[in-house]
Amino acid sequence: MTVRHPRGGHGESRDLAVNPVFSREPLRVPRYAMPDGEMEPATAYQVVHDELMLDGNARQNLATFVSTWAEPEALRLMDECAEKNMIDKDEYPQTAELETRCVHMLARLWHAPDPRDAVGCSTTGSSEAAMLGGLALKRRWQHRRRAEGKPTDRPNLVMGVNVQICWEKFADYFEVEPRYVPMEGDRYHLTPETAVELCDENTIGVVAVLGSTFDGSYEPVAGIAAALDDLHRRTGLDIPIHVDAASGGMIAPFLDPDLKWDFRLPRVASVNTSGHKYGLVMPGVGWALWRDRDALPDSLVFHVNYLGGDMPTFALNFSRPGAQVVAQYYNFLRLGFDGYRRVQRTCRDVATRLAAEIARLGPFELLTDGGDIPVFAFRVREDIDRFSVFDVSAALRERGWLVPAYTFPKNRTDLAVLRIVVRNGFSHDLADLLLDDLRRVLPRLDKQHEPHRDADDAGGFAHGAETKNPLRPGRD
Numbered sequence: 001m002t003v004r005h006p007r008g009g010h011g012e013s014r015d016l017a018v019n020p021v022f023s024r025e026p027l028r029v030p031r032y033a034m035p036d037g038e039m040e041p042a043t044a045y046q047v048v049h050d051e052l053m054l055d056g057n058a059r060q061n062l063a064t065f066v067s068t069w070a071e072p073e074a075l076r077l078m079d080e081c082a083e084k085n086m087i088d089k090d091e092y093p094q095t096a097e098l099e100t101r102c103v104h105m106l107a108r109l110w111h112a113p114d115p116r117d118a119v120g121c122s123t124t125g126s127s128e129a130a131m132l133g134g135l136a137l138k139r140r141w142q143h144r145r146r147a148e149g150k151p152t153d154r155p156n157l158v159m160g161v162n163v164q165i166c167w168e169k170f171a172d173y174f175e176v177e178p179r180y181v182p183m184e185g186d187r188y189h190l191t192p193e194t195a196v197e198l199c200d201e202n203t204i205g206v207v208a209v210l211g212s213t214f215d216g217s218y219e220p221v222a223g224i225a226a227a228l229d230d231l232h233r234r235t236g237l238d239i240p241i242h243v244d245a246a247s248g249g250m251i252a253p254f255l256d257p258d259l260k261w262d263f264r265l266p267r268v269a270s271v272n273t274s275g276h277k278y279g280l281v282m283p284g285v286g287w288a289l290w291r292d293r294d295a296l297p298d299s300l301v302f303h304v305n306y307l308g309g310d311m312p313t314f315a316l317n318f319s320r321p322g323a324q325v326v327a328q329y330y331n332f333l334r335l336g337f338d339g340y341r342r343v344q345r346t347c348r349d350v351a352t353r354l355a356a357e358i359a360r361l362g363p364f365e366l367l368t369d370g371g372d373i374p375v376f377a378f379r380v381r382e383d384i385d386r387f388s389v390f391d392v393s394a395a396l397r398e399r400g401w402l403v404p405a406y407t408f409p410k411n412r413t414d415l416a417v418l419r420i421v422v423r424n425g426f427s428h429d430l431a432d433l434l435l436d437d438l439r440r441v442l443p444r445l446d447k448q449h450e451p452h453r454d455a456d457d458a459g460g461f462a463h464g465a466e467t468k469n470p471l472r473p474g475r476d
């Protein structure tokens, strides 16, 4: 990695300016080099604090799925646990116990056949959890192929092109061929038929997403499972599903209890969710669960003993903060099932109402309405040629709203949308303020002769846009 000075120009060489109340002598604080000497804690605090002021208002950030608000009690517990390292399970046995309790609660929430037999762990987020889920699929496939005396050099993973970037990373880092089902017409995610079409004897699994990052829609997990059951009957190919329920894993159990997407489907081998999304914890914590011990090959589990006891671990990191796991347990305890249902219901109500109001404004068309995860995407109507979604995004930014605009991946790169993620803390009142601002900017945009901004000039938004794959522009 090279060291990058993001702001080039003269800002690069100028030292940081320190408020003169902190020092009689002008204090020099180099920007990109460690200072030679010390400074008072209050001075250092103020320098850092002032710089961070420019980060923007997290509550107006409608781009991120990750929590931007937590109760003071949760924050206090996190503060009290700042020194706890999740890996030191012998030193912090109660933190480890709280992690185990959370895994059991999630196993019940997701209907593991025997919750005591389900295995799982906390992670830094859904990305690490997805890597672990993918690795387990790969290892199981390798074991099976070797037992059959067949080659194991060409594993592939089937998924919609709408998967989050973490799956592209998994495929790249762990040398699995990614088989993306492209979008087509009004189909923006994976379907049973399109998934099965790409499967063969080298398929380690199918990833189904509960709450697509692109538009918030649930993929039809039960339908995909049924199609794979049928494939099994017809051909003998027995392909497991990993559900990426980064968002939906903490929405569907509370709001769509009859939707079968979880371990009720025997074909679902593993599930991940982000504790720091609709699990309502501050970043970063995720969860990975396997339906039973058979789904997680023991050969992937490391037994570490040098911290004073036998400690089975399956993780990419060694050290990791324990505070978020404690906060997750706090939330489970504090809200219980009914509390989570109320919080998620409110998010969905805000999302669906806001989506409907936006549709009523005239120039917009909804792709989704916030009725799955509380996230929806909308476009500028095709007959409107004076402004683009990128203009709308930039105009809203003038009032502090971060509403990302982006183009869809193959085969709908022609389609550009705006997306709004409603999280706990984004109230009906805030939604009304956003609507007022949208109403205010539309007449001005309508006076333009043509769009001013396009995907390459999206008003500073490149939210998580990292990809090596020409099929997908990469989102969040």
Ligand SMILES: Cc1ncc(COP(=O)(O)O)c(C=O)c1O
Pocket (backbone or CB within 6 Å): 065, 124, 125, 126, 127, 128, 130, 164, 166, 209, 211, 212, 213, 244, 245, 246, 247, 274, 286, 476
């Ligand atoms: C469907 C999906 N999977 C995975 C991730 C990555 O999650 P995390 O940020 O917790 O690593 C996201 C993030 O938005 C997501 O939406």
